[in-house]
Amino acid sequence: DAGVTQSPTHLIKTRGQQVTLRCSPKSGHDTVSWYQQALGQGPQFIFQYYEEEERQRGNFPDRFSGHQFPNYSSELNVNALLLGDSALYLCASSLGDTDLYGYTFGSGTRLTVV
Amino acid sequence: DQQVKQNSPSLSVQEGRISILNCDYTNSMFDYFLWYKKYPAEGPTFLISISSIKDKNEDGRFTVFLNKSAKHLSLHIVPSQPGDSAVYFCAASGSGGGADGLTFGKGTHLIIQP
Numbered sequence: 001d002a003g004v005t006q007s008p009t010h011l012i013k014t015r016g017q018q019v020t021l022r023c024s025p026k027s028g029h030d031t032v033s034w035y036q037q038a039l040g041q042g043p044q045f046i047f048q049y050y051e052e053e054e055r056q057r058g059n060f061p062d063r064f065s066g067h068q069f070p071n072y073s074s075e076l077n078v079n080a081l082l083l084g085d086s087a088l089y090l091c092a093s094s095l096g097d098t099d100l101y102g103y104t105f106g107s108g109t110r111l112t113v114v
Numbered sequence: 115d116q117q118v119k120q121n122s123p124s125l126s127v128q129e130g131r132i133s134i135l136n137c138d139y140t141n142s143m144f145d146y147f148l149w150y151k152k153y154p155a156e157g158p159t160f161l162i163s164i165s166s167i168k169d170k171n172e173d174g175r176f177t178v179f180l181n182k183s184a185k186h187l188s189l190h191i192v193p194s195q196p197g198d199s200a201v202y203f204c205a206a207s208g209s210g211g212g213a214d215g216l217t218f219g220k221g222t223h224l225i226i227q228p
Contacts, residue, residue, distance in 0.1 A: 035218075040220065041220055042205075042218030043216070043218045044218070045217070055213060056210075056213055058215055090158070092157075098212050098213050099211065100207055100216075101160065103148075103212060105158045105159070106157050
């Protein structure tokens with residue numbers, strides 16, 4: 001049973017560029033949430049996608065946007081990259097937007113902005 | 115403004131002894147509290163949780179205690195085993211469960227000494 005799959009695993013981008021990260025949820029899950037984990041910090045909630053809509057959003061600027069596809073997979077897009085966007089980006093999937101205990105995280109995408 | 119605080123960045127415990135990890139929170143609207151364990155190069159994995167209507171939850175070697183009046187929770191691991199060496203994150207959510215997103219602490223690196 002495949003868990004949450006994220007791609008790519010590592011990425012290096014230049015300041016000002018745009019990046020797209022991808023997430024496939026665990027089989028049977030329909031909700032995807034994205035988190036940013038900076039070095040030495042805990043994960044920070046970016047937003048949640050359920051029924052192809054952004055349902056909740058954390059304290060992140062509009063440069064961070066996302067999409068959920070009919071097969072429940074999701075993309076995270078970051079425009080106009082800043083050095084401070086360098087972090088581990090984690091995707092978590094769950095069944096339903098309120099599910100908490102079934103939250104399953106992927107291994108993350110390590111983004112480095114130079 | 116950190117709403118979930120883990121004040122010990124690291125903790126070293128001898129194998130077979132009890133490990134106690136602490137977490138404090140400031141937001142009285144939090145209803146659910148979870149502990150996650152994270153190994154290097156892997157995503158966080160769910161360990162144990164407690165809702166605000168309880169003061170204790172036990173699962174095998176892991177017990178979580180919640181003191182609502184002090185806005186404090188702790189995770190007890192007994193006996194500690196070498197495989198318990200990992201970073202432990204305390205996380206909290208409001209009544210919306212997963213729809214509110216999780217608010218994480220910075221984590222405590224637990225090292226079990228043989």
